[in-house]
Amino acid sequence: MATVDIRQVRKAFGSTQILHGVSVAIEDGQFVVLVGPSGCGKSTLLRMLAGLENITGGEIAIGGRVVNNVPPKDRDIAMVFQNYALYPHMTVFQNMAFSMKLAGAPREVMEREVQKAAKILGLEQLLHRFPRQLSGGQRQRVAMGRAIVRNPQVFLFDEPLSNLDAKLRVQMRAEIKELHQRLKVTTVYVTHDQIEAMTMADLIVVMNHGRVEQAGQPLELYDRPANLFVAGFIGSPAMNMMEGRVEGGSFRGPGDVAWPLPLNGAPPPGGEVIYGIRPEHLRLDPEGLPATVHVVEPTGSETQVLMHVGGANLIGAFRERIIAKPGEILKVSPETSLVHLFDKGTGQRVGN
Amino acid sequence: MSVTAAEGWVRQAKEQSWLSKLFDWKPFLVVMCLLPALGLLMVFLTYPLGLGIWLAFTDTTIGRSGRWVGIENFEFMIEDPIWWNAVFYSVFYTAVATVGKFGLGLWLALLLNNHLPFKSLLRAIILLPWIVPTVLTAVAFWWIYNPQFSVISYIFIELGLRETNIDFINTAWPARWSLIAANVWRGIPFVAISLLAGLQTISPSLYEAALLDGSSAWQRFRFITFPMLLPILAIVMTFSIIFTFTDFQLVYAITRGGPVNSTHLLATLAFQRGIPGGQLGEGAAIAVSMIPFLVFATLFSYFALARRKWQQGEAND
Ligand SMILES: Nc1ncnc2c1ncn2[C@@H]1O[C@H](COP(=O)(O)OP(=O)(O)OP(=O)(O)O)[C@@H](O)[C@H]1O
Ligand SMILES: [Mg+2]
Numbered sequence: 087m088a089t090v091d092i093r094q095v096r097k098a099f100g101s102t103q104i105l106h107g108v109s110v111a112i113e114d115g116q117f118v119v120l121v122g123p124s125g126c127g128k129s130t131l132l133r134m135l136a137g138l139e140n141i142t143g144g145e146i147a148i149g150g151r152v153v154n155n156v157p158p159k160d161r162d163i164a165m166v167f168q169n170y171a172l173y174p175h176m177t178v179f180q181n182m183a184f185s186m187k188l189a190g191a192p193r194e195v196m197e198r199e200v201q202k203a204a205k206i207l208g209l210e211q212l213l214h215r216f217p218r219q220l221s222g223g224q225r226q227r228v229a230m231g232r233a234i235v236r237n238p239q240v241f242l243f244d245e246p247l248s249n250l251d252a253k254l255r256v257q258m259r260a261e262i263k264e265l266h267q268r269l270k271v272t273t274v275y276v277t278h279d280q281i282e283a284m285t286m287a288d289l290i291v292v293m294n295h296g297r298v299e300q301a302g303q304p305l306e307l308y309d310r311p312a313n314l315f316v317a318g319f320i321g322s323p324a325m326n327m328m329e330g331r332v333e334g335g336s337f338r339g340p341g342d343v344a345w346p347l348p349l350n351g352a353p354p355p356g357g358e359v360i361y362g363i364r365p366e367h368l369r370l371d372p373e374g375l376p377a378t379v380h381v382v383e384p385t386g387s388e389t390q391v392l393m394h395v396g397g398a399n400l401i402g403a404f405r406e407r408i409i410a411k412p413g414e415i416l417k418v419s420p421e422t423s424l425v426h427l428f429d430k431g432t433g434q435r436v437g438n
Numbered sequence: 439m440s441v442t443a444a445e446g447w448v449r450q451a452k453e454q455s456w457l458s459k460l461f462d463w464k465p466f467l468v469v470m471c472l473l474p475a476l477g478l479l480m481v482f483l484t485y486p487l488g489l490g491i492w493l494a495f496t497d498t499t500i501g502r503s504g505r506w507v508g509i510e511n512f513e514f515m516i517e518d519p520i521w522w523n524a525v526f527y528s529v530f531y532t533a534v535a536t537v538g539k540f541g542l543g544l545w546l547a548l549l550l551n552n553h554l555p556f557k558s559l560l561r562a563i564i565l566l567p568w569i570v571p572t573v574l575t576a577v578a579f580w581w582i583y584n585p586q587f588s589v590i591s592y593i594f595i596e597l598g599l600r601e602t603n604i605d606f607i608n609t610a611w612p613a614r615w616s617l618i619a620a621n622v623w624r625g626i627p628f629v630a631i632s633l634l635a636g637l638q639t640i641s642p643s644l645y646e647a648a649l650l651d652g653s654s655a656w657q658r659f660r661f662i663t664f665p666m667l668l669p670i671l672a673i674v675m676t677f678s679i680i681f682t683f684t685d686f687q688l689v690y691a692i693t694r695g696g697p698v699n700s701t702h703l704l705a706t707l708a709f710q711r712g713i714p715g716g717q718l719g720e721g722a723a724i725a726v727s728m729i730p731f732l733v734f735a736t737l738f739s740y741f742a743l744a745r746r747k748w749q750q751g752e753a754n755d
Contacts, residue, residue: 138650
């Protein structure tokens with residue numbers, strides 16, 4: 087177990103800059119999720135942690151030791167690859183024991199350690215099989231077993247669940263989280279799925295275009311996104327955003343509709359801002375703003391309604407069962423205290 | 439109109455003609471489809487092979503059709519020191535050349551599998567020895583090994599490393615080694631390119647995983663590259679052994695089996711006896727004597743090296 091410090095790390099492939107000064111401080115035993123859209127440099131950062139890519143600038147320290155020039159095998163990390171990278175010509179047992187075999191461990195030690203990991207992961211019955219004889223979920227578990235056996239200081243996962251079907255993904259998500267709670271090993275986990283990030287992480291690092299947009303606890307990112315990117319990325323369905331200006335104590339959105347502003351920390355009048363409200367923070371209100379219903383999507387637990395308010399497309403997620411036809415008018419209003427305001431120019435959060 | 443006319447129409451099972459019935463009959467179809475292939479095989483493969491084997495049991499010479507003589511040709515062959523010599527050299531030639539080709543070919547393939555500048559150009563150059571016609575190779579080596587005009591001798595003498603020309607092909611052992619060198623040179627591209635193709639099917643993430651598992655470069659070769667390459671290696675080796683064992687052109691063009699029959703392969707000896715020597719029956723017997731060796735080599739590589747258990751079924755990824 088160890089802390090991981092990523093300080094101003096930069097990466098360039100040839101003349102293309104991929105990472106532009108990324109800093110993340112990871113505490114001992116934390117489960118950190120790197121999340122961001124495709125191509126933002128998550129895998130690259132993870133591979134730099136593993137030592138599979140060299141570091142163009144900045145510093146990476148694992149357990150207080152700068153590892154910029156330490157080869158992968160001496161970093162004491164284990165990685166689970168997206169395609170699992172199981173050795174196809176070795177059985178599950180051999181796959182898991184490979185690192186010990188390389189280190190010249192005696193047979194009894196290999197047996198003991200592999201059995202221990204297999205027990206944790208429920209692989210006892212599969213030890214003699216070859217990878218091709220396993221299902222996707224089982225392969226995933228073997229890949230994790232191979233990492234666990236190493237007993238590393240840091241676990242690295244690169245989108246380990248992206249090859250699994252939705253149901254198995256949810257199950258493995260819980261298993262990985264449970265495993266982490268049991269082993270308490272510092273873990274860095276890459277995904278582009280924000281639900282995975284929200285459910286698993288102690289700390290989420292939202293990345294975009296090779297920069298860290300915001301790092302924080304899941305609910306912190308949900309409650310107080312630091313900028314437009316994070317606001318749009320975290321949460322599903324995504325936050326509604328409207329452009330407009332602050333005027334006379336309210337927000338004038340598209341169609342000159344007046345939206346209420348949060349009571350404290352409202353920006354000075356006259357500024358161009360973006361008004362953000364999460365679908366679940368819109369509520370039905372007889373005194374609210376008139377919204378024309380376009381599409382109604384009942385999911386059972388809630389009803390999502392796609393609607394127009396003064397020319398703006400909004401999604402509302404309501405606990406109530408709404409039976410409305412397209413074209414009907416609903417009255418909605420936002421939870422004023424849960425409104426987010428962002429500066430239009432910089433995209434940064436303004437106000438509280 | 440047409441709609442009303444169609445109303446009274448009932449679909450009837452149409453009576454099939456005897457021809458279309460025949461074509462629906464499976465045994466007939468099987469025979470029809472196999473016939474062309476079988477015919478070609480008979481004419482171009484089975485007939486020459488059969489004729490060769492038949493000739494081996496006769497005393498045919500050129501210009502006189504022979505009589506059945508049983509295994510007389512083989513009895514004679516077994517007592518013929520030249521045949522034993524050819525057997526020895528065929529095996530030796532195949533074994534040494536195969537080791538050489540695979541050693542160097544694998545080394546080249548591993549080298550080319552790395553990121554090198556001008557990689558595609560290098561690959562094209564590597565292929566050169568293979569695309570040159572064998573006879574041209576033979577002529578080139580004949581010059582290189584020429585007692586008077588050898589380039590190698592020339593260079594050595596110019597460098598002051600030797601006083602006299604090197605004797606490449608005028609005494610038995612130097613001639614044997616020289617031919618093997620020429621065969622290796624010619625065979626490397628096939629091995630290197632095939633193995634390179636095999637190497638490229640190995641997912642780079644396996645090497646990365648092994649790197650994190652703490653392997654050294656040698657261990658990665660020993661535990662990842664080699665076992666994963668083995669199936670392709672087996673196939674390429676089978677082909678290579680067959681081609682080398684049955685080699686004819688290089689040896690015949692460079693030494694014609696000389697000096698004093700010391701570099702005869704079974705193929706060159708068979709030709710020598712059969713065509714210039716005129717003893718068709720004897721030549722055929724020698725050629726037939728290659729068959730057990732080839733069968734053995736094929737079975738060996740098939741069973742010892744071919745598909746592994748982990749490979750059977752669908753590919754893993
Ligand atoms: N070896 C390389 N050479 C050049 N560019 C590369 C290389 N590897 C990655 N890149 C570029 O770096 C950027 C970041 O890639 P990276 O694989 O880290 O993305 P990612 O965030 O993991 O995306 P995804 O979610 O799709 O896996 C991409 O624009 C990619 O094209
Ligand atoms: Mg990636």
